[in-house]
Structures are given as C-alpha cells and as structure tokens.
Amino acid sequence: MKRPWQIWSLYALGLAVVIPALAWLTVKALELDQAESVARQQAEQEENVSRALWRLDALLTPLLAQEAARPDFVYQPLYNSTTQLAKGGATKAISPLLIEPPDFVLLHFELHPDGRMTSPQVPVGTDRQWAMENGAVSAQIGDAAERLAQLQGQLSHEKLVAELPDESLPEVLVASNLPPLGNNARLSPEDNQLVVANTYSVPTQQLEQQRYGDLPQQASDFSPQTNVPLQTIGPPSANDSLPPPQQAANPTQQPTRSQRGNATGPDEDVPQTASRSQMSSPPTAGGNYESAYATNNRVQSRGGKDLASRDAAYQSYAQQAFSQQRQSYQQVAPPETKRVIEGVSRPLWVGDRLILARRVQTGNATLIQGVWLDWEKLQSRMYEEISDLIPNPILAPVTTDDPPASARLLATLPVQLSVPTPQPIVATFSPMRISLLLAWACVGAAALAAAATLLSVVALSERRAAFVAAVTHELRTPLTTFRMYAEMLSEGMVPEADQRQRYLETLRVEADRLHHLVENVLQYARLERGNPSRRREAVSLGNLLDRLVARLADRAIQAEMKLEVDLSQVDRDTQLSVDVGAVEQILFNLVDNACKYAAGSKDRRLRIEAEVLPRECRLRVRDFGPGISKAGRKKLFQPFSKSVHEAAVTAPGVGLGLALCRRLAHDLGGRLELLDSETGCVFELSLPR
Numbered sequence: 001m002k003r004p005w006q007i008w009s010l011y012a013l014g015l016a017v018v019i020p021a022l023a024w025l026t027v028k029a030l031e032l033d034q035a036e037s038v039a040r041q042q043a044e045q046e047e048n049v050s051r052a053l054w055r056l057d058a059l060l061t062p063l064l065a066q067e068a069a070r071p072d073f074v075y076q077p078l079y080n081s082t083t084q085l086a087k088g089g090a091t092k093a094i095s096p097l098l099i100e101p102p103d104f105v106l107l108h109f110e111l112h113p114d115g116r117m118t119s120p121q122v123p124v125g126t127d128r129q130w131a132m133e134n135g136a137v138s139a140q141i142g143d144a145a146e147r148l149a150q151l152q153g154q155l156s157h158e159k160l161v162a163e164l165p166d167e168s169l170p171e172v173l174v175a176s177n178l179p180p181l182g183n184n185a186r187l188s189p190e191d192n193q194l195v196v197a198n199t200y201s202v203p204t205q206q207l208e209q210q211r212y213g214d215l216p217q218q219a220s221d222f223s224p225q226t227n228v229p230l231q232t233i234g235p236p237s238a239n240d241s242l243p244p245p246q247q248a249a250n251p252t253q254q255p256t257r258s259q260r261g262n263a264t265g266p267d268e269d270v271p272q273t274a275s276r277s278q279m280s281s282p283p284t285a286g287g288n289y290e291s292a293y294a295t296n297n298r299v300q301s302r303g304g305k306d307l308a309s310r311d312a313a314y315q316s317y318a319q320q321a322f323s324q325q326r327q328s329y330q331q332v333a334p335p336e337t338k339r340v341i342e343g344v345s346r347p348l349w350v351g352d353r354l355i356l357a358r359r360v361q362t363g364n365a366t367l368i369q370g371v372w373l374d375w376e377k378l379q380s381r382m383y384e385e386i387s388d389l390i391p392n393p394i395l396a397p398v399t400t401d402d403p404p405a406s407a408r409l410l411a412t413l414p415v416q417l418s419v420p421t422p423q424p425i426v427a428t429f430s431p432m433r434i435s436l437l438l439a440w441a442c443v444g445a446a447a448l449a450a451a452a453t454l455l456s457v458v459a460l461s462e463r464r465a466a467f468v469a470a471v472t473h474e475l476r477t478p479l480t481t482f483r484m485y486a487e488m489l490s491e492g493m494v495p496e497a498d499q500r501q502r503y504l505e506t507l508r509v510e511a512d513r514l515h516h517l518v519e520n521v522l523q524y525a526r527l528e529r530g531n532p533s534r535r536r537e538a539v540s541l542g543n544l545l546d547r548l549v550a551r552l553a554d555r556a557i558q559a560e561m562k563l564e565v566d567l568s569q570v571d572r573d574t575q576l577s578v579d580v581g582a583v584e585q586i587l588f589n590l591v592d593n594a595c596k597y598a599a600g601s602k603d604r605r606l607r608i609e610a611e612v613l614p615r616e617c618r619l620r621v622r623d624f625g626p627g628i629s630k631a632g633r634k635k636l637f638q639p640f641s642k643s644v645h646e647a648a649v650t651a652p653g654v655g656l657g658l659a660l661c662r663r664l665a666h667d668l669g670g671r672l673e674l675l676d677s678e679t680g681c682v683f684e685l686s687l688p689r
Helices: 004-068 126-133 138-151 157-163 204-214 245-249 289-301 306-328 375-386 431-490 497-528 541-558 580-597 630-634 644-649 657-667
Strands: 078-081 091-094 105-111 172-174 338-342 346-350 353-362 365-373 394-397 415-418 537-540 562-566 575-578 605-612 616-623 671-675 682-688
Touching: 004 306, 004 353, 004 375, 004 415, 004 431, 078 126, 105 138, 126 138, 157 346, 157 365, 353 375, 375 394, 431 497, 497 580, 497 657, 537 541, 541 562, 541 575, 541 580, 541 605, 575 580, 580 605, 580 616, 580 657, 580 682, 657 671, 657 682
Parallel strands: 562 605
Antiparallel strands: 078 091, 105 365, 338 353, 346 353, 353 365, 394 415, 537 575, 605 616, 616 682, 671 682
C-alpha cells in the first residue's frame, strides 16, 4: 500500500467526529440525570416538609385548642362552684390551672386595663393558704410567682388589645341552671368559625374554598360547620385534658381523682385538669393527622393549599374542644349569672416570649387572658417529632403579619419551618451512568476493533506488496536461467557433453528451487484458509528421519556442507503419530535456511539432534554460522518479512519459510522455537508423542 497514512487520517477524522459528539451527549445526559435527581430529592423533601408540618400542627393542636377553649373563670385561683352541698349553698373550688398546670405552659395570666397582672397559679393572701390546704403545691406557686414577676411590665394592655382579633367566641351564659349541650352538640353554622387565629392569616376566600369546596363531600364524615373530617382529628382521648362528654352531662356521676385535681374536700367537684403526658404524642382517635394529610394531597391535586387544610383541621378540633369544655364546666361554673364575651385566641411573639392571648369582655372592662408557652420545651419536642423526616430543621419565629409566600408556616403557631437545601446526590451507578458507561465501552471497543482491523489490513497489504516484489525477484532469476540455458541447448551452442550435463544440472536445481518456493506458498495459503492436510500416520522416529535424511543431505551437499544426525538406538524406536510430509517440509526449510545463511562459515556442519521426553519428542537443527541479530529475531517468524532490497542482497527467498514452519508445527500440535546459542542458530521442533 503506497499511502497508508490516508487510511489512518480518515480513521482519525472519524474519531474526531464521533468522540466529541458522544462527549457532548454524555455531558448533557449527566446534566439531565443530575437535574432529575435534584428534582426527585426536592420532591421528596417537599413531601417530608408537608408531612412534618402536619405532624407539628397535630402535636400542637390539643394544647392550643384546650387553652383557647378554657372558660374565663378558671383564670381565677379560686371560684365559687355551682356544685350543691347537702345543706345547700355553694362551695369554693380551686382552678385546675393551679392544681395541675398543663405541660409546656410556663404561666397563665390575666392582664387588666390598669396594667395590673394576676395569675391563677399565684394565689395571694388567704386564698393561697386555702389553696395549699386543698392540694396546691407551694413550690409550684413560688415558681409561678417568679415567672409572673418576669412578665410584669413586659406586656402592654393597649398593644395586645390592638393586636388581638376582634372576633369573639359564641356568647355563653355561664350559670348553674343552664341545660347541658349534649354529647353531639356542635356550634351552628351561624356561629363564629374561628377559635384560634394565627399571627398570619390564611386568605378568607382560600380558607372558605378549603373548608367548603375542595375537600371530599361525604356528609357522614364531616362536621356541619367546616366539612373537615372529624375522624382525622378525633375527639379528645383519655390523655387529653377534656373529660368525655358523657361524664360531664351526668350530674350524678362522681369525678375521678384526676378530675378532682387532688382536692382534699370530699364533695368538691373540679373538672379534669391537663395531663402532663398531653404532648407525648399527636391526638389520635381511630384516625389522625396522617389521614388528613392524605386527604390534603388529593385537595392539592385540585388546587387546594396545604396551609389552609391544616388550618381547617385545626379549627375543627378547636371547636370540638370548645363544645366539650363548655359541657364539662357546666356543673362547676360560678353560681351567679353573668354575661361574658370571650374573644378568639391568638399566638403572638412578645420579644422572645411565645404568648397565646385573647380578649375577655365583662361589662365595660376588657381583660387580656393569656398563656405564656414554654417555647424551648415545645421546640425540643417538635424537633423530636420530625427528626425522622428532616435532618437539621430550623423552627424560626414569624414576627410579621405578611410572611413570605414560600415560607413553610405552621397553622397553629407563628413559626416557620426552614430546611437546608438538598445537596444533589447522584448514584454512582445510576441507570443513566451505567448506560453511558456501556456506550463509551462499546465505542472504545469499536474504535479498538477498527484500529486493529485497519492495522491488520495495512500490514497485510504491505506484506502482499513485499511478497509480490520478492516473488517477482525470486522468479525472475530462475526463469532467466531457464530461458538462457534452454536457448543455448536448443541452438547447439554447447557441444561438449560435460558442459551440457552441468547446464542440465543447473536447470534441475533451479526447478527444485521453484518447486520449493511454490510448495511453500501453496502450503501457507492452505493454512491461511484453515484447510491444512492432516494425513497423520504412526511411524517411529528412526524411520521418519531415514525417510528425510537423503533429501536433506542432498540439499546440504548443494551448499557444500555436511549433514550429521545424532540419534541413539533407543530414540529410534520412539513411536510418533505425525504428518510425515509436514515434518519433512519443516526440516527441509530449516536445513535450507542453514545452507543459505551459514554457507560462508568455517565449520560447515549441519546437525540434527533428537531428544525424547515422556510427553514429546524434540528435534533440533543446528548450524555454526553467524547467527541472527536481535533485530532479525523480532520479525523472524513473520510471513513475507523480506523486502525487495533484502531479497536482492541476501540469500534467495521471500521470507515465508520460517512462518510456514511455525504454522505447520502448531497444526501438528507442537511448536517451533529459536533457542539461544553461543554460535550459529539452533531451531527446536517439539512434536507430541
């Protein structure tokens, strides 16, 4: 091939087109894979955030609903109960807030218009002594007094009145002779819907749509005023601070000790107080906020909002708490009839203090009744509740009425849930990456295969060109000799008989040379086509060499060299199963090469040595010529290894003999190797026994 660089240039051009294109596709595919992974992680995070918000609101709902629904008279340390003694009259009762303060609450307080602040947990004077004699704990009163002192002066009646909602709870006549509301009582749709209003407000239209429009319309599963599934929130459980409605509606049933609040008086009837395990778990009653969460997912698929769903569920639970509190306190309310208007409660941040406060209108006076919540304890419990969903969350107070639209807000408290941005994590062996890896592997394999194919094609083309040139040179010399000697003999130009005999002998030698050349080429072609002759026969080693020695010795005599055979009598009897013709061609090529390249040596011997081993028989052809250089060893067994120049300046041949010998040896199940030797060359043919 004259211009192999053109083929390699086209190959390189093809790689220059394919590799950058595949690299660009790889980059884009990895970017899409990373974007998909980020989107999936963000979706999972949003799902977990939504679940976390529902959990937190479910966790806080019982506490806030209970506090927002408390009647106004429990904010007094002591009050006159409507429970009648045997002799008639009223009895004094201790506020349940004093006997067993709710967990996660630091202090209940009442702020008067003149700035004076009182607390049901801090009785004074004779009230304190009476309370301690009837179940109050002195240490708790002392702690509450310290907290009241801390809060004193920090709250402004005027500012709180301006910040608290104007809406009020349904007006209630707190009197002993009021009929019970009944177990299934509910606020009428005409009554005010809100019980607790958050610092930020859910848009009214959105909230109404959430309450009345987007949630599933199954009348049997919804309260009449909000269309929120009651079973998703559940009535107060045994651990809640509200007694079951049937206990409150039965005036003859005696309260339990927990309902009595540890009071010592035998006939004192005190409502059940808040349990300290109240916040240990979200409220459950057959269902919980998780089922409401599933309902909210269906709502959001039709355009609803998560915050509005949680707010509606929160209000539904608060309204139940309001109804049940009114039932439970009917028997223990003050005997005098007075009209009290209780406002909607609202959680507020006053500095770093979390306050749940409301207006209470008694006559012309507007009081502020509130709860100082233990934010640190609440925060710790909230972190514990969502630790399995969100790592390292942040619960930050919201002090503005207009929080960011993207803020993850609680429906129960003015608190925002912040979560760290998910780091893009792409699996090392994602399907996309595996596909790209396989694609690159295929392209690499294809490129290597193409390069190997081109290399073999170019090498074969070059070998064929060298072969044609060498064969042409090898054929030209004997053909010229044939033509010249034939013309001389045919024209009678050689009168002497001896001279004619020499010419005829020369023609015979050249004919043998051509026959040997053609036989090598044809045999190699058969091996290349995978169609070698396999005419094997059983023969002894001695018999094999006897059949070959005559021809080999004749070739040595032509080169004026002497052939020696070193074979013991024991080795002669060794039996082999070989193709005799193939072995003859291998040994003749080896002897022929020795005659060509060692003809000028001083020691003109050629030796054939035999060594019999248990598994194989080794035949060595040794000469004492100049040997082969290291450069010559590299391409010694390559076919057509001679160029035109080499064929012209070296011994005759086309460089095919040794390559053919190795292929024939391999076909016989043996091998042909060049052994190291101090002088000359030693070729070893190994044949299996």
